[in-house]
Amino acid sequence: MTDNAHHDAIRRNHLLEAAHEEMVKFERKENEFRKKDREERAAELQLPLNEINVH
Structure with a gap:
């Protein structure tokens, strides 16, 4: 490798x-x-971000 190519x-x-x-x-x-x-x-829609329990 030439010096120039090495610097590049x-x-x-x-x-x-x-x-x-x-x-x-x-x-x-x-x-x-x-x-x-x-x-x-989520705050505007009053949705919980931490836990959403689906039963």
Whole structure:
């Protein structure tokens, strides 16, 4: 592997790591948003989120 190709591979790996970290942050925020939205809708409809017993 040439020096240039090696530097390109290192740079690409850093970019992939950065992109992965941003995706993880986004997914975490999205999950928090969905949880909050679900809780708000349940409160509006007066639905229990913890337990739903079906008999």
